[in-house]
Amino acid sequence: MEKVKTDANAFVYPMPMVLAGAIVDDKPNFMAVGWVARVNFNPPMIGISLGKTHYTNGGIHQTQAFSVNVPGMELIEKVDYCGLVTGKTADKSQIFDVFFGELRNAPMIRECPLCMECKLVQTVDMPSNTLFIGQIMGAYTEERYLTDGKLDILKINPFTLTMPDNQYWAVGRNAGKAWGIGKNWKTLKR
């Protein structure tokens, strides 16, 4: 079918939805982030890209640390709230039960099925955003989210984000084995 041009401000479908945590003005603060991805395999690093005007940025710059927390569906209203209000005017330190790992300045959320504490290793300055790249120094979960020792997405029950329609989406059915279901596909050998 015919391709049509759409807004170049296009997004990934769907985006993961996490809460980024940092100590800002001596208090834990959390913001909702959909622009997040792993960026290095070994050592494990993760990147979050935050608009430059966000309250969280100053805390990450100052403490050189942040956390990435993957929430389950039961937290969706709290997560959305964290995306609606800024730490400049709202104290978000009491919304969750906060804990710390090895880093003393990367606040994590006990209610979240997966929490990663990150040491800032690089910032990439871009026109309207700052990309914070952190090394994952520790990752925390609970036995109830594991199956055969591995994190189980159906137990985590996370949700995803689409923009610009601004909707959240549950995870659906299993769709097959990665690095597996394509094995029947053949192509020309060079």
Place this chain on the structure above:
Amino acid sequence: MEKVKTDANAFVYPMPMVLAGAIVDDKPNFMAVGWVARVNFNPPMIGISLGKTHYTNGGIHQTQAFSVNVPGMELIEKVDYCGLVTGKTADKSQIFDVFFGELRNAPMIRECPLCMECKLVQTVDMPSNTLFIGQIMGAYTEERYLTDGKLDILKINPFTLTMPDNQYWAVGRNAGKAWGIGKNWKTLKR
């Protein structure tokens, strides 16, 4: 409940699954990528992080361009195949119907519901990966994927990835309005 430490090589749940395209050795090549995120709002930029040994990397460095293509579920076997074989030994230029937009060296996939052509603006060198940051110069879809002029994830029907269990997942039910469902949540004013 009690938190337990898990492998620090932890991942985002779930990751988007896209095909990154580039011209390598004068031919279109496509690789499966789950480490992808928007990284700048204005101008729109997207980042993909590729292990340094991938065949695609040389092409992006040489042409200073790449594409990001969001596949629908009906392409899942072909996408997985692109993740199983390397362009070093397999010619992946014939798997899809390739088209070009304004850039003449960012091959896009006609079968994909959303395609973004990107001009390389920055590379971030990391220990085992290279993060390629591109400005989205054009985005392409079809009328059949739009609802009220916006991309509709249920029509796109993409899939997501989890690691390290290496599974694909469909998108599930709508879970609410982002920047909306948290409005009832109150907190302490500063």
